[in-house]
Amino acid sequence: MEENTAKKKKKKLSERSAAYLLIAPSLLxxxxxxxxxxxxxFYFSLFDLRLSDPTKSEVHTSYxxxxxxxxxxxxxxxxxxDKELRNTQGETAQQLNSxxxxxNQLDSSLREDEExxxxxxxxxxxxINIEPxxxxxxLIEIERDRAKEIQExxxxxxxxxxxxxxxxxxxxxxxxxxALTDVVIKPNFIGLDHYVKNFMDKRMWMAIWNTVVFxxxxxxxxxxxxxxxxxxxxxxxFGRGLVRASILIPWAIPTVVAAMMWKFLYxxxxxxxxxxxxxxxxxxxxxxxxxxxxxxxxxxxFADVWKTTPYMALLLLAGLQTIPKSLYEAAAIDGANxxxxxxxxxxxxxxxxxxxxxxxxxxxAFRVFDLIFVLTGGGPANSTETIxxxxxxxxxxxxxxxxxxxxxxxxFICVAIISMxxxxxxxxxxxxxxx
Amino acid sequence: xxxxxxxxFYVGLFVFVFVVMFPFLWVLISSFKPVxxxxxxxxxxxxxxxxxxxxxxxxxxxxxxxxxxxxxFIVSGATTIYTVFIAAFAAYAIARLHFRGxxxxxxLVLSVSMFPQVATISPxxxxxxxxGLTNSYIGxxxxxxxxxxxxxxxxxxTFFRKIxxxxxxxxxxxxxxxxxxxxxxxxxxxxxxxxxxxxxxxIAAWNEFLFALVLNTEEAYKTVPVGIAMFxxxxxxxxxxxxxxxxxxxxxxxxxxxxFQKRIVSGLTSGxxxx
Numbered sequence: 001m002e003e004n005t006a007k008k009k010k011k012k013l014s015e016r017s018a019a020y021l022l023i024a025p026s027l028l029x030x031x032x033x034x035x036x037x038x039x040x041x042f043y044f045s046l047f048d049l050r051l052s053d054p055t056k057s058e059v060h061t062s063y064x065x066x067x068x069x070x071x072x073x074x075x076x077x078x079x080x081x082d083k084e085l086r087n088t089q090g091e092t093a094q095q096l097n098s099x100x101x102x103x104n105q106l107d108s109s110l111r112e113d114e115e116x117x118x119x120x121x122x123x124x125x126x127x128i129n130i131e132p133x134x135x136x137x138x139l140i141e142i143e144r145d146r147a148k149e150i151q152e153x154x155x156x157x158x159x160x161x162x163x164x165x166x167x168x169x170x171x172x173x174x175x176x177x178x179a180l181t182d183v184v185i186k187p188n189f190i191g192l193d194h195y196v197k198n199f200m201d202k203r204m205w206m207a208i209w210n211t212v213v214f215x216x217x218x219x220x221x222x223x224x225x226x227x228x229x230x231x232x233x234x235x236x237x238f239g240r241g242l243v244r245a246s247i248l249i250p251w252a253i254p255t256v257v258a259a260m261m262w263k264f265l266y267x268x269x270x271x272x273x274x275x276x277x278x279x280x281x282x283x284x285x286x287x288x289x290x291x292x293x294x295x296x297x298x299x300x301x302f303a304d305v306w307k308t309t310p311y312m313a314l315l316l317l318a319g320l321q322t323i324p325k326s327l328y329e330a331a332a333i334d335g336a337n338x339x340x341x342x343x344x345x346x347x348x349x350x351x352x353x354x355x356x357x358x359x360x361x362x363x364x365a366f367r368v369f370d371l372i373f374v375l376t377g378g379g380p381a382n383s384t385e386t387i388x389x390x391x392x393x394x395x396x397x398x399x400x401x402x403x404x405x406x407x408x409x410x411x412f413i414c415v416a417i418i419s420m421x422x423x424x425x426x427x428x429x430x431x432x433x434x435x
Numbered sequence: 436x437x438x439x440x441x442x443x444f445y446v447g448l449f450v451f452v453f454v455v456m457f458p459f460l461w462v463l464i465s466s467f468k469p470v471x472x473x474x475x476x477x478x479x480x481x482x483x484x485x486x487x488x489x490x491x492x493x494x495x496x497x498x499x500x501x502x503x504x505x506x507x508f509i510v511s512g513a514t515t516i517y518t519v520f521i522a523a524f525a526a527y528a529i530a531r532l533h534f535r536g537x538x539x540x541x542x543l544v545l546s547v548s549m550f551p552q553v554a555t556i557s558p559x560x561x562x563x564x565x566x567g568l569t570n571s572y573i574g575x576x577x578x579x580x581x582x583x584x585x586x587x588x589x590x591x592x593t594f595f596r597k598i599x600x601x602x603x604x605x606x607x608x609x610x611x612x613x614x615x616x617x618x619x620x621x622x623x624x625x626x627x628x629x630x631x632x633x634x635x636x637x638i639a640a641w642n643e644f645l646f647a648l649v650l651n652t653e654e655a656y657k658t659v660p661v662g663i664a665m666f667x668x669x670x671x672x673x674x675x676x677x678x679x680x681x682x683x684x685x686x687x688x689x690x691x692x693x694x695f696q697k698r699i700v701s702g703l704t705s706g707x708x709x710x
Contacts, residue, residue, distance in 0.1 A: 018613050019532035023540060026525035026584060033559075034547045034581045040558035232447065239448075245696040246452050249459070252688045252699075254642040256660040257681050261458045264465070264674050270478040272461055310455060311703070318704035367551035370644040374664050388553045395557055396649060405557045412554035419549050 038412060045195070045406035048188040051399040055182050058135070063147035064185040067116070067123050068138035073183075077176040078103065084167050092166050099160050106153050116140055139185070151184045194406035203382065204390065204407065208414070211386040213297065214372075215365040218304045222361060223354070225305070226312030231346075233313070234320045247310035255307065259374035262303040266290050266375075293383035296376050300384050304371060308364075312357055319353025320346070352426070359422040363415055387411050459685065466490050466678035473674050490679035499654055500680060503662035506651075510575045510658060511640035517576070518583040519591075519633050523625070526591030527617055531603070541592070548585035552645045555581060560649055570653040578646045583636045590635065593705040594628025595621070631702040634695050638688070659684055 043059070050056045055066075081100050085093060111117045119137060126133050142150075154177075161177045164170065198204045233243060250258065265273035268287035278286045289295045323346065331341050369388040372378060378385035378393070385393075388411055395404030465473060467486040472478070494500045529537060559578050560569070568574035598621060606616045622629075647658040657665070663684065666677050692699065 015532055015613070016534040019528040019534040022524040022528040022532075025521045026588060027540070027543075029521065029580050029584055030543065030547050033578060033584075034550055034555060037555035037558040038550065041554055044557055229451065232444075232451075235444075237444070237448075241696065243448060243452060244700065245693050246455055248692045248696055248699060249685075249689055250455060252638055252692050253685050254644070254660045254663075256642075256644050256664050257684050258458075260663055260666075260677055261462050261681055263672075264677060265458060265461065267672075267674070270474050270674065272479055275479055306455070306458070314700060315704055318700070363549050367553065369553065370660070370664075373644075388551060391553045392556075392645070392649075395553075395560075401557050401561070408551070408554040408557065411551045415549060415551050415554075416546075419546065 038409075041405045041412070042409050044401055045403075045409050046189060046191055047402045048190050048193075049400075049402035049405070051401055055185055056188050059189075060185055060187045061189055062141050062187055063144050064139045065110075065116070065142050065147070065150065066138055066183050066185055067119055067140060068127070068133045070110075070180065070183045071120070071124050071127055073176050073179045074103070074107065077173065077180065080169065080172045080176065084169070084173065087168050088166065092164060095160065095164055099157060099164075102153065102157050102160070106150070106157070110150070113142075147184050147186070151181075154180050154183065188402075190402070194403045195410075198403070198406060198410070203385075204387070204410070206382060207385050207387045207390040208410075210297070210384060211366060211368070211388075211414075214301060214304070214368060214384075214386060215362060218301045218308075219358065219361050219365050221301070221305050222309045222312045223358065225309045226316055226357075227354075229309070229313035230316035230320055234317055244314075247314060250307045251311040251314075255370045256374050258307050259303065259371045262299070262306075263290075263375055266299050290376060291380055293380065296380055296384045300372055300375055303375060304365070304368070307371075308361065312361060315357040315360075316350065316353055319350050319357075323349045355422060355426050359419065359426070362418055362422070366415060366418060367411060387414070462678045462681050465674065466682045468675065470675055490675040491683070493673075493676050494679045494683065498662070498666065498676070498680075499657075500662065500683070502655060503657055503659045504683075506572070506656055507641055507659040509572055510579070510647075511637050513572065514576050514579045514583055514640040515633050515637045518580060518587050518636055519629060522584055522587035522591055522632070523622075523629060524617075526588050526595050527621060529588070530592045530595035531621070544585045544588050547581070548589065550581065552581070556645065556649055559646075563650060569650050570656045571651075572656070574650050575647060575656075575658070578650065579640050579643060582643060583639055586639060587632050587636055590632045590702050590705055591625075591628060594625055594631070597628075598624050627698070631695075631698040634691070634699060635702045638691075 047059050048056055049059060054069075078100070081096055081103075085096050085100075088096065111120060119140060123133055123137060158177050158181055161174055164173070167173060229247075233240065262273075265271045266289050268274060268290060271286065271289075274283070274286040274289045277283045277289065283289050283295060289299050327345050327349075328341055331345060336344065367388050368386055369392065372384055372386055372389055373392070376384045378389050387407065391404050391407035391411060394400050394407055398404070461481075464481060464483065467488075467490070468477075468483045469485050469487045469489065472480070472483055472485070528534070529541060555578075563569050563574045563578075566574075568577075602620050602624070603616055606620045611619065642660065643658075644660045644664070647661045648664070651657055651661070663677070663680050666673060666680065
């Protein structure tokens with residue numbers, strides 16, 4: 001007996017470890033490719049990170065000195081000062097000499113540090129041989145006070161250089177000195193500043209507002225229309241397969257392609273849908289569809305409704321088909337009319353399907369990007385710019401990674417709030433381990 | 436509700452299907468129109484007296500459209516094969532084996548499927564750039580996991596749960612190991628479900644836009660959605676070419692949908708419906 005339970009236990013244990021082993025690759029991938037990047041986005045959002053600015057292109061949590069940058073400029077600056085010295089006399093020469101003295105002092109004070117001295121030489125050698133220098137060896141952490149001291153020295157040299165007159169090649173000297181001012185890298189940690197700035201910025205609120213309008217209006221229309229269509233085709237009729245297939249097509253084609261199609265149909269001069277809308281009096285002129293605030297938002301919502309209502313209808317249809325026919329028959333015998341049947345049988349039994357469909361649709365609508373990117377580009381005058389589009393623009397058009405990451409974290413938080421709301425409505429139904 | 440459908444029902448149905456299909460039909464007609472009929476008054480005539488294949492020629496000659504198609508096929512195909520393979524193991528474990536933390540894992544998978552892509556893009560971009568993987572196939576296949584893996588696990592769990600337990604028990608009694616049971620018993624029975632999942636994953640990867648737009652910017656590595664989105668010139672929009680390209684992309688999908696509509700429907704609704 002005892003032996004038996006031990007065996008069972010062992011078996012259970014081996015099953016459990018096998019299960020973990022089977023799940024491990026998926027979990028690992030999800031961690032690496034989804035969860036880590038979201039956390040990283042949050043981390044980036046705390047920094048002033050700009051890919052276009054070499055001193056801010058990476059996250060720096062402490063003061064650093066960029067030796068490669070220093071050695072890329074310092075020797076040449078020395079050289080050009082020497083060159084100028086040969087051609088000048090009088091006051092300028094005196095000034096040049098004192099600048100040179102300052103530079104020498106800076107250089108030797110830098111080299112006092114053993115670590116810096118060591119890397120100084122190896123990097124210098126690499127630069128002379130035109131070998132690549134990695135960021136890792138180039139950047140050295142230094143103390144804050146020391147960094148400030150170095151920065152002040154370089155600034156004072158720069159001020160002196162700016163005052164020089166009568167140089168042969170003033171641009172070279174000034175340019176090289178100016179490049180030196182970037183040698184000290186300050187930590188670009190700014191905490192929640194991006195969030196604070198964006199929360200005060202009208203543009204972000206407008207983007208959120210646009211997203212909410214788009215989501216609420218389009219999902220509401222899609223739900224009502226989808227339910228109607230589902231009820232309509234929940235009959236056995238001839239050609240049902242064909243109808244179902246035609247319904248699936250808008251869902252299956254890439255959103256970008258659908259958006260392109262609608263852009264053509266909405267076109268202010270040649271678009272047939274724009275023309276039709278004008279004829280039935282929906283818009284005052286064909287052109288106002290994509291060039292006015294309301295027209296553009298309407299166009300975007302209309303295209304989205306066209307693309308996803310069928311999908312909604314399909315989800316609801318599947319739900320409808322699980323409702324037993326006998327319920328309706330019984331209700332009919334009891335004398336309930338169609339409306340009563342709809343409200344007492346269909347809706348309550350469809351509740352879960354409706355909530356699941358709404359959850360997926362709301363989240364999809366809230367993170368909308370490609371449809372609007374292609375159809376309006378967020379215009380006119382940002383009237384259709386959604387929060388995802390704004391985040392994309394800040395990230396990749398302005399290469400402002402810190403602020404863009406902050407905006408994408410805002411999108412993430414909104415999505416998390418929405419899904420929590422729905423899941424609290426759905427309860428554990430969605431996740432229960434059903435046998 | 437099972438009354439026989441009357442003529443009005445069919446009229447309604449016809450109108451509905453026509454509205455759904457109208458954009459395609461119009462684009463299809465436009466793709467055969469010569470440029471002169473795409474603008475002005477003739478733009479609104481639903482036929483052409485002078486059909487031409489120029490737009491189609493132009494799509495393949497003046498644009499590297501063949502390359503876009505090839506890229507999309509490689510990326511979507513590879514993504515599909517590798518995600519479904521990995522997801523099938525996880526789904527098997529979740530659906531069939533007993534272990535702690537199952538609900539948590541399923542919840543995690545569900546919540547990851549809800550992540551907005553834009554929230555992951557900046558670190559992914561920086562990492563791939565540092566690794567030199569932007570403008571490569573693998574650089575798109577890896578991030579596509581975010582979208583496709585949770586989707587596949589979620590759908591496959593539903594399919595695996597439907598397989599009767601008896602066969603598995605019988606295999607166990609016969610002394611088959613866990614992996615033997617999986618490959619010899621479960622896997623063959625799950626092939627229809629796996630195939631359905633593969634179709635959905637393929638479509639999802641084929642349609643993806645944001646990652647493709649950001650990560651593969653070189654012509655040689657652009658996918659179809661990005662390629663089409665970039666068709667427009669700075670001042671003019673070549674509607675004829677865009678229509679032709681749209682048709683080229685849509686027709687295979689239409690055929691696929693017609694062929695597999697039952698599978699697609701069962702896949703799409705498997706997570707949403709409780710039986």
